Amino acid sequence: AxxxxxxxxxxxxxxxDESMMKDLRIANELTAALRREEIDVHLQPKVELSxxxxxxxxxxxxxxxxxxxxIAPDVFIPVAEKNGxxxxxxxxxxxxxxxxxxxxxxxxxxxxxxxxxxxTDHFFHHxxxxxxxxxTAEYGIEPKWIQLEITERIGFVDIETAYKVFKQLLNYxxxxxxxxxxxxxxxxxxxxxxxVTEIKIDRSFINNMHExxxxxxxxxxxxxAENLGMRVVAEGVETEEQKRMLLALGCRIGQGYFxxxxxxxxxxxxx
Ligand code: C2E
Ligand code: CA
Ligand code: CA
Ligand code: CA
Numbered sequence: 001a002x003x004x005x006x007x008x009x010x011x012x013x014x015x016x017d018e019s020m021m022k023d024l025r026i027a028n029e030l031t032a033a034l035r036r037e038e039i040d041v042h043l044q045p046k047v048e049l050s051x052x053x054x055x056x057x058x059x060x061x062x063x064x065x066x067x068x069x070x071i072a073p074d075v076f077i078p079v080a081e082k083n084g085x086x087x088x089x090x091x092x093x094x095x096x097x098x099x100x101x102x103x104x105x106x107x108x109x110x111x112x113x114x115x116x117x118x119x120t121d122h123f124f125h126h127x128x129x130x131x132x133x134x135x136t137a138e139y140g141i142e143p144k145w146i147q148l149e150i151t152e153r154i155g156f157v158d159i160e161t162a163y164k165v166f167k168q169l170l171n172y173x174x175x176x177x178x179x180x181x182x183x184x185x186x187x188x189x190x191x192x193x194x195x196v197t198e199i200k201i202d203r204s205f206i207n208n209m210h211e212x213x214x215x216x217x218x219x220x221x222x223x224x225a226e227n228l229g230m231r232v233v234a235e236g237v238e239t240e241e242q243k244r245m246l247l248a249l250g251c252r253i254g255q256g257y258f259x260x261x262x263x264x265x266x267x268x269x270x271x
Contacts, residue, residue, distance in 0.1 A: 026076055027083045029067050034088055039063050041096045042262040043114065045271075046233055046255045049247050054271065056113035058149065058255065059097050060262050061089065077119070086119045091131060097146070098139040100265050105141065115147035115177060123150050124161060129168050147175035149200070152184035159190060166195045177233070182221060192228055199225050203236030206256075209245050222251050 033039055043057040063071045080086040097114045104111055122128060136143050148169060169176050177198035178191070182205055191199070201221050208214040218234075225232035234246050237256030246254060 023079050023082070026068065026071065026079045027085075029065055030076055030080060030085055033063060033065060034085060034092065037092065038065065039089060039092060040264075041093050042264055043268045044255060044262040045260045046253055047259045049234075049237070049243055049252055049254045052259055054112065055253055056115065056147065057268065058115045059093055059117070061093055081119050081121065087122045087125060087127070090116065090118055090122050094132070094135060094146075098135055098141050101141050101145055102139045111145050113145050113147055113175060115149045115175075117149045117179065120150070123165060124158070129165065129172070132174065133172055143173035144175065147177055147198070149177040149179040151179040152182070153180050159193065163194060170195045180235075182217060191224065196230060198231040198233060200233045200235050206234050206236045206242055206246075209242060215245070219249050222249050226250065
């Protein structure tokens with residue numbers, strides 16, 4: 001990027017520079033937003049496909065910046081990951097979820113399990129488990145109400161360490177989930193080594209089940225999960241047809257616009 005002397009306009013060499021400037025702007029605003037606790041949490045139900053009954057929820061980060069407007073998580077999460085803010089962001093989401101659960105618990109209302117997305121850096125950070133244990137105790141919420149979703153997209157580089165972290169989650173009573181399953185580079189067989197309680201089939205597969213090849217992949221993942229005694233969740237269920245196909249394949253739980261869109265905590269309280 002170059003700034004011409006005497007002019008207030010910025011000229012960018014190319015689109016790459018421009019997108020870098022945009023990321024920088026987002027990074028700056030994000031830091032302020034975290035300090036001001038502007039990052040919100042929305043919940044999307046995971047439902048029993050056959051009945052639509054809510055089984056649990058997934059927490060999704062939402063950011064409505066006074067400066068930049070509404071920014072999608074697909075945009076600000078990667079920025080937070082790059083500039084080291086992701087742990088702080090996810091810890092603040094956890095606290096919001098715990099506080100929501102505590103309010104319900106204090107009122108004698110029914111609790112539901114809530115899944116928090118955890119980025120790889122956060123998952124492998126030494127503070128991850130101690131923070132979870134400390135915060136759930138602080139809010140008086142049993143660990144079984146909290147699930148941790150870890151994306152498979154990057155593949156588990158360090159399978160030994162991943163194993164240890166999942167094992168600790170299990171020992172403390174937290175639920176876990178492998179998100180976006182099928183998009184990573186790892187083989188299906190590595191899954192049997194991990195003590196996880198759930199896998200989520202990535203939306204891209206659910207979207208393309210009309211293709212024979214994709215259908216075969218979905219079938220394989222469902223069978224594998226069943227053999228390993230894991231819960232399997234289909235992501236991005238948008239149509240009746242997809243629901244029907246998934247049920248025929250033996251998948252019992254799904255998530256998607258066909259059932260519910262992500263909603264605010266207030267909306268979730270009305271369910
Ligand atoms: P994800 O974890 O795979 O979450 C599912 C995304 O799919 C959500 O998008 C959700 O709103 C969307 N979705 C749900 N059902 C449907 C459907 O039927 N059709 C379509 N087209 N989309 C559906 P969202 O909220 O925009 O989040 C996008 C991604 O941002 C998430 O994908 C996740 O990877 C990331 N993300 C969000 N919050 C966090 C967070 O706190 N930490 C981390 N590490 N990542 C997060
Ligand atoms: Ca997720
Ligand atoms: Ca996912
Ligand atoms: Ca996905």
